[in-house]
Amino acid sequence: xxxxxxxxxxxxxxxxxxxxxxxxxxxxxxxxxxxxxxxxxxxxxxxxxxxxxxxxxxxxxxxxxxxxxxxxxxxxxxxxxxxxxxxxxxxxxxxxxxxxxxxxxxxxxxxxxxxxxxxxxxxxxxxxxxxxxxxxxxxxxxxxxxxxxxxxxxxxxxxxxxxxxxxxxxxxxxxxxxxxxxxxxxxxxxxxxxxxxxxxxxxxxxxxxxxxxxxxxxxxxxxxxxxxxxxxxxxxxxxxxxxxxxxxxxxxxxxxxxxxxxxxxxxxxxxxxxxxxxxxxxxxxxxxxxxxxxxxxxxxxxxxxxxxxxxxxxxxxxxxxxxxxxxxxxxxxxxxxxxxxxxxxxxxxxxxxxxxxxxxxxxxxxxxxxxxxxxxxxxxxxxxxxxxxxxxxxxxxxxxxxxxxxxxxxxxxxxxxxxxxxxxxxxxxxxxxxxxxxxxxxxxxxxxxxxxxxxxxxxxxxxxxxxxxxxxxxxxxxxxxxxxxxxxxxxxxxxxxxxxxxxxxxxxxxxxxxxxxxxxxxxxxxxxxxxxxxxxxxxxxxxxxxxxxxxxxxxxxxxxxxxxxxxxxxxxxxxxxxxxxxxxxxxxxxxxxxxxxxxxxxxxxxxxxxxxxxxxxxxxxxxxxxxxxxxxxxxxxxxxxxxxxxxxxxxxxxxxxxxxxxxxxxxxxxxxxxxxxxxxxxxxxxxxxx
Numbered sequence: 076x077x078x079x080x081x082x083x084x085x086x087x088x089x090x091x092x093x094x095x096x097x098x099x100x101x102x103x104x105x106x107x108x109x110x111x112x113x114x115x116x117x118x119x120x121x122x123x124x125x126x127x128x129x130x131x132x133x134x135x136x137x138x139x140x141x142x143x144x145x146x147x148x149x150x151x152x153x154x155x156x157x158x159x160x161x162x163x164x165x166x167x168x169x170x171x172x173x174x175x176x177x178x179x180x181x182x183x184x185x186x187x188x189x190x191x192x193x194x195x196x197x198x199x200x201x202x203x204x205x206x207x208x209x210x211x212x213x214x215x216x217x218x219x220x221x222x223x224x225x226x227x228x229x230x231x232x233x234x235x236x237x238x239x240x241x242x243x244x245x246x247x248x249x250x251x252x253x254x255x256x257x258x259x260x261x262x263x264x265x266x267x268x269x270x271x272x273x274x275x276x277x278x279x280x281x282x283x284x285x286x287x288x289x290x291x292x293x294x295x296x297x298x299x300x301x302x303x304x305x306x307x308x309x310x311x312x313x314x315x316x317x318x319x320x321x322x323x324x325x326x327x328x329x330x331x332x333x334x335x336x337x338x339x340x341x342x343x344x345x346x347x348x349x350x351x352x353x354x355x356x357x358x359x360x361x362x363x364x365x366x367x368x369x370x371x372x373x374x375x376x377x378x379x380x381x382x383x384x385x386x387x388x389x390x391x392x393x394x395x396x397x398x399x400x401x402x403x404x405x406x407x408x409x410x411x412x413x414x415x416x417x418x419x420x421x422x423x424x425x426x427x428x429x430x431x432x433x434x435x436x437x438x439x440x441x442x443x444x445x446x447x448x449x450x451x452x453x454x455x456x457x458x459x460x461x462x463x464x465x466x467x468x469x470x471x472x473x474x475x476x477x478x479x480x481x482x483x484x485x486x487x488x489x490x491x492x493x494x495x496x497x498x499x500x501x502x503x504x505x506x507x508x509x510x511x512x513x514x515x516x517x518x519x520x521x522x523x524x525x526x527x528x529x530x531x532x533x534x535x536x537x538x539x540x541x542x543x544x545x546x547x548x549x550x551x552x553x554x555x556x557x558x559x560x561x562x563x564x565x566x567x568x569x570x571x572x573x574x575x576x577x578x579x580x581x582x583x584x585x586x587x588x589x590x591x592x593x594x595x596x597x598x599x600x601x602x603x604x605x606x607x608x609x610x611x612x613x614x615x616x617x618x619x620x621x622x623x624x625x626x627x628x629x630x631x632x633x634x635x636x637x638x639x640x641x642x643x644x645x646x647x648x649x650x651x652x653x654x655x656x657x658x659x660x661x662x663x664x665x666x667x668x669x670x671x672x673x674x675x676x677x678x679x680x681x682x683x684x685x686x687x688x689x690x691x692x693x694x695x696x697x698x699x700x701x702x703x704x705x706x707x708x709x710x711x712x713x714x715x716x717x718x719x720x721x722x723x724x725x726x727x728x729x730x731x732x733x734x735x736x737x738x739x740x741x742x743x744x745x746x747x748x749x750x751x752x753x754x755x756x757x758x759x760x761x762x763x764x765x
Contacts, residue, residue: 078183079135080119080143080263081112083153084255086223086236094390095416097290097399100152107157108222111255113263114140119256128158128176136177145198145262147184148287148400154178185262187280188269190405192628192643193667195676198261204645204666204676205268205628209261215254218247268627275640279700282707283404283412290397291714291722292480294761298388300449301472305382308455308465312373319366327374340367347374381470384417388476391416397480402716408642408667409692412716419717424764425471427462436538441475441761448472477715477762484727486711488739488756489765490702490719491515492522493695498555500750501617501691502596511751523547530582546572546582554586555691557597557684597683604686605661608632608647619690623647632665634690637746638697642689644681695719698752702739709738722762732758 089102099105106124112132113119122129136142144150158176186196195201202210225235272280317325320336327333330347337344342364344351352371361368391398398417406413414420428437429444447453447461447468455465462468479485492511499507513519520528524535527547535543549567558566560580567574574582587594596617603614607621614621620635632647644665652662667679681689703713703721711723711730721739740754757765 077115077135077138077140078143078266079112079114079132079140079179080259080266081110081132081150082144082255082258082262083110083150084108084219084223084251085153085157088225088235090390093387095398095400096146096149096152097288098391098393100149100156101393105153105157107153109252109255111252111259113259119259119263121252121255123252133177136179139180141181141183142179143183143185143262143266145184145258145265146186146196147182148284151182151284151288152399182284183266183271183277184280185265185269187404188266188272190403191272191276191410192269192631193408193645194269194628195668198258198265200676201265202261205265207261207264207268209257209264211261212254212257215250215257218250219254222247222251273640278704280404282703282713283402286713286715287400287402289712289714289724290393290399291401291724292396292478293388293392293398294445294476294478295389295392295396297445297448297472298385298476300453301469301476302382302385302389304448304453304455304458304465305385305469308469309377309382311455312377316370316373319370327377333370333374337367337370340364340370342367349378352378376466379466379470381423381466381473384422384473385469385476387417398477407670407692409689410640410642410696411692411718414717419477419715422474423470425474427464427467427471429462434538439471439763441472441763444468444472445475445761474763475761479724479760482727483724484758484760485762486706486723486725486730486732486735486756486758487762487765488702488721488736488754490695490699490739491753491755492551493698493719493752494691495522495551495555496751496753497691497694497698498593498596498687499590500747501619501687501694502590502592503617504590504592507590508749508751511753515751515753523551526550529585542572545570546574550582550586554583555590555593556688557682558583560584593687597687599683600686600690601663601683604632604647604663604681605649608663609649609661636690636693636697638694638744639746640693640697642693694747698743698747698750701744702754705738706735709734711735711738720756730758732756 084107085105086108087099087102087105089099089105091099094102108123110122111119112122112129114131114135120129122132142150155178158178189196189201195204199211201207228235271277313326316327317323322332322336325332325336327347333347334344342355342359344355352375356368356371356375359368359371388398391400393399401415401417401419403413403415405411412420425439427444428439429447430438430440432438447458458465458468496508496511499511507522510519510522510525514521519525520535521537521544523544524537524540524547527535527540527543530546530550531543535547537544546567549563549570549572553563553566560583561576563583564574564576564579567579599616600619603616603619603621606612606614607623611623618637622633622635624631624633628645630646632644634642634644636642644667646666648664650662650664652660663681664678665681666676668674669677669679699716699719699721703716706721706723707713711725713721714724715722723735735758736754736756739756740752743750743752755765757763
């Protein structure tokens, strides 16, 4: 099949990083500076508007060519918004209409392949890792910055665009065209090195692109009202801080100045990081140190990212009020989606309440909160009286900013304790698998509550004992991945549960004694990997296969999941290390994006518990993908996926909640036979967390 590699370079007054590809492409100031394209093995060419669209590319697209791009979502968005109009050409001062630019029907994305292989996503970084012959031109990147963005006007050069300053821009255009050609050549080499996604994953990526193009509707009036209140609240806190410190220029961003003032109040802090401030507030008596305590509370409130998330809604939304491009395909090495821009995966849980349920328990009514935010005359004083904490109210509003388009509604369903279920199923821990099946039939309690009951020695339910259940959840999930006692203590502390190291060690030991097959799973997977890397054998444990392979990109450890999908570990190595008790043991390393270091590329160490986590999360993702295809086929269009949850938007009269939950929960694929999958959800017009 004929392939084309292409790349756009554009100008816009819109900030691409803040707005994302779709809002950027739609912005009226956005225009194409040039397009580089390469048909098969032909030399790369440049097209610059308003020249007639190249006939060879138009003919190739009409023939059904496959178009490759790096981060193809950007090229697709530019094509949709900037190449939809009819083409014109000028011959002998006459204008001729040539008809609309043809739109590619088949796209591929080299960035998606990098994500699938757990390689760096940027062309620069992946070129360095793989040692590609072609590399991005750093000089061209600097030129692109000058030509693609507005500049600050001066008296000598009042125009905001570099290109209008002919003396300054002379020679830059040739560098830009070379840069664009270079990008296309890098992408072509990358595509030849890595190939395309396997058929099943290619279909997942195509579904991902469909979801991102649909987007999700945003409550723009509510977001605008919340931003106004947030600005008022922040100004009030800033004014209070200046008055308290007797310093008109004091802000929480002036760290050294702020720390110096705290020191004058007998509070010495090494830094002002989130954990440090939380710890200080926990040990500081507000009656003995009222000013220092209040100042730290102000810093804490001004550091809440709800304001930036609210602004993101306005930045990212297109003119039809839909936010697009919120999901990143294969955002983690296990294949799960990551959030982008508004980051729906990282919306804080609501802490504010404004209503009581039938049993008199407080909860958050999102519709009521949105009404309050938009009330005429609403101010931070009224909001503070109503909710007790303005910052809490604003943060709690974030989830509800996502709404169904007028005349439609959401169907949302979430897998129940899916990682715990998959862990027990994969390990063959039959008693726990049977307990899950029994719970789904209405017999027995939630597994996290059962675990908490063993720890607290009294009856637990999820509504009346949320903190106790949370510890049960930490034990079931964390200990399933070989968590240590100290790590459990630290994890629990971040979620408001205080434990001693002795209690942490006891909780870990209790889990291991009750789930011996899970313990065996850790060491079985670890030994399989050591044998595959060290001896080159194909090894299998509990239906998970490992082997080392060599291709154009380099050496890999390849993990074949029960679904048939692969996980990839680049440049795997064995070394000798020392365990916690001083015993010599094998050390397993590979090269990857390290989420613990902000996604930086480098050496990652792994072991049985982490391998178990990788495999379990990957299997959970494959079950989610199967459910996503089932709901699509049943007529429920997906607009979002968040963790283990599917979010669909349908016409209001369409669908049934029981039917939807049944579709999400099963039937499971044949490869997952015996895995206790269950799902529960809700339907409504405003997004929430059940």
